[in-house]
Amino acid sequence: MPIFEYICRGCNHQFETIVRSVREKICCPKCASKKLDKQFSVFSAPATTGDATPDGPVCTGTPQTCGCH
Numbered sequence: 321m322p323i324f325e326y327i328c329r330g331c332n333h334q335f336e337t338i339v340r341s342v343r344e345k346i347c348c349p350k351c352a353s354k355k356l357d358k359q360f361s362v363f364s365a366p367a368t369t370g371d372a373t374p375d376g377p378v379c380t381g382t383p384q385t386c387g388c389h
């Protein structure tokens with residue numbers, strides 16, 4: 321069962337809850353507000369794979385003057 325982390329928009333209360341069903345209505349245990357921001361605490365941030373700068377350094381020289389051509 322996935323555990324979701326929520327932050328209440330009403331009182332900023334942060335809590336975790338087990339969601340048994342997608343139709344289950346989650347509300348803040350503190351103020352009973354249903355305006356919640358779902359956090360994905362179970363999943364880490366998207367992995368940064370590969371080169372951070374895929375285009376590489378931009379060569380501004382001409383083929384004649386630049387050593388990288």
Ligand SMILES: [Zn+2]
Nearest residue numbers: 328331348351
């Ligand atoms: Zn609340």
